[in-house]
Amino acid sequence: MSGVRLHQKLENNIGLLIFGILFVASIGGAAQVVPALFQDSLQQPGVNTVPYTAAELDGRDIYMRESCGVCHTQHIRPLLAEVERYGPYSRAGEFVYDRPFLWGSKRTGPDLHRIGGKYSDEWHWIHMMDPRAVVPDSIMPAYPWLADAPANRGNDIDKRMRALQKLGHPYNDEEIADAAASLEGLTEMDVLIIYLQGMGDTVDPDAADDHGGHGG
Amino acid sequence: MAPAHYHDKVVRVLVLCSVFWAIVGMAAGVYAAAELVWPGLNFDQSWLSYGRVRTVHTNVAIFGFGVSALIGTAFYSVQRTSHVPLFAPGLAWVVCWAWQLALVAAGWSLLSGHTSGKEYAELEWPFDLAIAVVWVCFAIVFFGTIARRKIKTIYVSNWFYGALIIVIAMLHIVNSLAMPATLFKSYSLFAGSQDAILQWWYGHNAVGFLLTGGFLGMMYYFLPKHAERPIWSYRLSIVAFWAFTYSYIWAGPHHLHYSAIPEWVQSLGVVMSVILLAPSWATMINGIMTVSGAWRKLRSDPALKFIVLSLAFYGLATFEGPMMAIRDVNLISHFTDWTVGHVHSGALGWNAMITFGTFYYLVPRLVGGELYSTKLANVHFWMALAGTMLYILAMWAAGVTQGLLWLSLDEYGELLYSFTDIMASMVSYYGLRLVAGVIFLAGAVLMAWNLFMTVRGRETAKVLPPEPVANPAAASEVAA
Ligand code: HEM
Ligand code: HEM
Numbered sequence: 221m222s223g224v225r226l227h228q229k230l231e232n233n234i235g236l237l238i239f240g241i242l243f244v245a246s247i248g249g250a251a252q253v254v255p256a257l258f259q260d261s262l263q264q265p266g267v268n269t270v271p272y273t274a275a276e277l278d279g280r281d282i283y284m285r286e287s288c289g290v291c292h293t294q295h296i297r298p299l300l301a302e303v304e305r306y307g308p309y310s311r312a313g314e315f316v317y318d319r320p321f322l323w324g325s326k327r328t329g330p331d332l333h334r335i336g337g338k339y340s341d342e343w344h345w346i347h348m349m350d351p352r353a354v355v356p357d358s359i360m361p362a363y364p365w366l367a368d369a370p371a372n373r374g375n376d377i378d379k380r381m382r383a384l385q386k387l388g389h390p391y392n393d394e395e396i397a398d399a400a401a402s403l404e405g406l407t408e409m410d411v412l413i414i415y416l417q418g419m420g421d422t423v424d425p426d427a428a429d430d431h432g433g434h435g436g
Numbered sequence: 437m438a439p440a441h442y443h444d445k446v447v448r449v450l451v452l453c454s455v456f457w458a459i460v461g462m463a464a465g466v467y468a469a470a471e472l473v474w475p476g477l478n479f480d481q482s483w484l485s486y487g488r489v490r491t492v493h494t495n496v497a498i499f500g501f502g503v504s505a506l507i508g509t510a511f512y513s514v515q516r517t518s519h520v521p522l523f524a525p526g527l528a529w530v531v532c533w534a535w536q537l538a539l540v541a542a543g544w545s546l547l548s549g550h551t552s553g554k555e556y557a558e559l560e561w562p563f564d565l566a567i568a569v570v571w572v573c574f575a576i577v578f579f580g581t582i583a584r585r586k587i588k589t590i591y592v593s594n595w596f597y598g599a600l601i602i603v604i605a606m607l608h609i610v611n612s613l614a615m616p617a618t619l620f621k622s623y624s625l626f627a628g629s630q631d632a633i634l635q636w637w638y639g640h641n642a643v644g645f646l647l648t649g650g651f652l653g654m655m656y657y658f659l660p661k662h663a664e665r666p667i668w669s670y671r672l673s674i675v676a677f678w679a680f681t682y683s684y685i686w687a688g689p690h691h692l693h694y695s696a697i698p699e700w701v702q703s704l705g706v707v708m709s710v711i712l713l714a715p716s717w718a719t720m721i722n723g724i725m726t727v728s729g730a731w732r733k734l735r736s737d738p739a740l741k742f743i744v745l746s747l748a749f750y751g752l753a754t755f756e757g758p759m760m761a762i763r764d765v766n767l768i769s770h771f772t773d774w775t776v777g778h779v780h781s782g783a784l785g786w787n788a789m790i791t792f793g794t795f796y797y798l799v800p801r802l803v804g805g806e807l808y809s810t811k812l813a814n815v816h817f818w819m820a821l822a823g824t825m826l827y828i829l830a831m832w833a834a835g836v837t838q839g840l841l842w843l844s845l846d847e848y849g850e851l852l853y854s855f856t857d858i859m860a861s862m863v864s865y866y867g868l869r870l871v872a873g874v875i876f877l878a879g880a881v882l883m884a885w886n887l888f889m890t891v892r893g894r895e896t897a898k899v900l901p902p903e904p905v906a907n908p909a910a911a912s913e914v915a916a
Binding site for chain 1: 471472473475476478480482485486487488490491549550551552553554555579582583588589590595598599602603606615616617618621622623624625626627628629630631632633634635637645671674678681682683684685686688689691692693694695696697698701704708767770771772773775776838842843844845849850851855856857859860863866
């Protein structure tokens with residue numbers, strides 16, 4: 221068994237073993253992940269996809285802070301039932317300004333990728349203050365503290381936009397300078413709702429009634 | 437130089453910390469489970485709300501309970517399979533306490549809402565840096581000890597612990613790449629679909645090399661030790677190790693079926709996930725066969741019972757996983773509680789049980805005494821088994837229901853059920869899961885008491901490495 225003999229070399233030399241593990245464990249990443257990270261089509265914004273406004277960005281950061289994503293997905297699969305329930309299926313181009321992506325892995329609550337415009341701002345406000353007031357069976361927690369806190373609480377929206385600008389989001393310096401002022405007087409609840417109402421308007425109009433290629 | 441004994445005090449601290457985090461992490465899991473039954477349980481406090489409690493649950497269970505146990509058992513077994521005390525014991529203490537400190541700080545930061553938003557990698561960038569440093573110190577102690585070993589061959593448990601250290605370092609560093617905006621806020625270097633691919637390359641392999649590989653290291657050392665038999669097939673362990681290390685890395689995209697990532701990436705994920713069944717079951721069989729012949733011991737020894745049962749659940753989770761990775765099955769299981777059931781058949785049935793079994797074996801030996809109560813340990817065994825079974829049965833039922841009803845259409849292609857109706861029908865399953873969690877947690881509390889009474893007032897035993905032997909090849913047999 222020459223295989224066993226070869227292996228004895230690895231077993232007798234810790235440097236070789238470390239190298240062997242690193243090498244073998246890198247093959248998959250190098251052949252599968254790295255090419256995807258350089259695939260252009262995954263970085264092209266969809267026709268209606270633009271960077272988040274200051275208010276949307278602040279709202280999105282609150283969505284992350286409260287970990288809404290552990291119960292809500294933001295990804296509609298190309299299945300008939302899913303498209304009927306939630307709207308046109310999600311495309312890569314719609315997510316190019318999502319850092320991180322918030323697709324989620326568990327639908328304790330419904331998908332939110334195209335929640336925008338489905339309900340009024342007022343409905344959202346009541347729902348966030350007391351979910352069972354509008355959905356009697358809901359098991360979602362209430363988030364009343366958002367109504368009392370001012371938006372841009374850390375007064376750092378410009379820093380956040382600057383960081384994204386460095387990563388290539390096309391914000392101009394003027395937008396960044398005006399960002400804090402644009403959030404003046406808003407609460408965390410307001411910006412969260414602004415973010416939610418903007419969800420899904422990224423869909424390509426030509427694809428709007430596309431029911432996807434797969435059955436379901 | 438005077439002969440130095442093994443450094444086991446640091447092992448003892450890590451084991452006890454792990455038990456502590458087990459209780460905290462599972463209590464958080466029980467609380468989260470209760471919040472899904474009674475959504476008002478956060479009393480309008482942001483830090484108690486479901487999103488934060490659940491994040492604390494996963495982090496404390498995996499990184500507190502799991503990783504403390506892995507570091508502790510790695511330190512214990514690497515000394516005994518190398519016949520030398522730890523390299524750089526001072527650094528080992530730094531690893532021990534820095535890790536605990538990081539966990540406390542992490543708990544605070546997650547409850548405060550600082551999160552990168554990536555599953556199992558929620559901690560923000562200053563923590564990511566700190567963790568990377570601690571991990572490198574862990575690597576230095578571990579590989580340094582192996583480098584000074586008195587036995588020629590590196591025993592198989594050390595390959596797994598080694599893979600844990602190396603691959604987790606690689607995953608953690610790459611997946612955490614981010615642009616800091618403020619002290620506790622950063623944005624991922626990659627966006628959208630690409631971020632998703634990278635995240636699940638990380639996420640799946642954190643499962644692969646930590647929750648699976650790391651604990652296999654534990655299995656390969658403690659199971660043969662305890663059964664007092666060498667590992668059944670050495671050759672099988674070699675083949676399985678490399679097949680495992682090679683294939684796991686490709687499987688991440690099974691978390692992203694039907695999503696906006698390229699088809700070829702998903703397909704590769706399916707193929708490699710199905711292939712993974714082979715090394716996983718080879719390893720399970722290797723473990724079970726090692727015990728055969730020592731079955732008699734099972735009756736009297738709760739520690740061995742835990743370890744053997746954990747292998748059965750390992751087999752279950754690694755059979756279910758590849759099935760769920762097939763697109764037609766994933767269609768139904770994805771986004772549902774089926775996934776949560778799968779997670780806990782691994783987490784409770786495999787990770788927690790093998791750790792419990794290992795601790796019942798290890799802790800008395802650390803203090804050179806007997807376990808305080810074998811009876812309590814037996815009670816714990818049945819509670820753990822009952823809790824796990826109830827948990828996964830409830831989640832299977834819930835998950836399959838969700839998966840099928842979400843996709844149900846009538847003959848005109850209209851949806852048959854509203855989302856809310858399906859959700860409302862989950863409450864009894866969530867109630868059962870809560871009961872399951874309470875049983876499992878209560879068992880763990882019994883264990884904590886039992887282990888505490890075992891070590892209380894006892895010094896850590898001083899064990900010397902064996903005298904060097906003339907024939908080093910034979911020594912590796914002894915080490916196993
Ligand atoms: C051959 C082995 C395995 C394969 C191929 C596998 C496959 C899978 C698949 C297909 C999913 C569902 C992804 C989705 O639809 O979102 C999943 C989820 C998961 N599995 Fe496994 N599994 C395996 C073993 C294990 C083991 C032993 C554990 C130990 C705890 C484990 C822990 C998890 C976790 C934590 C998730 C949830 C990830 C998330 O969505 O947050 N798996 N696995
Ligand atoms: C008393 C025992 C436990 C209870 C009651 C419990 C409960 C829970 C609950 C309620 C969730 C959230 C599920 C959802 O989002 O719908 C969860 C998720 C999770 N738990 Fe546990 N848990 C327990 C033990 C553990 C242990 C010991 C581990 C790890 C070693 C663990 C790892 C996880 C993971 C990885 C997830 C995320 C699953 C996913 O994203 O799909 N749990 N647990």
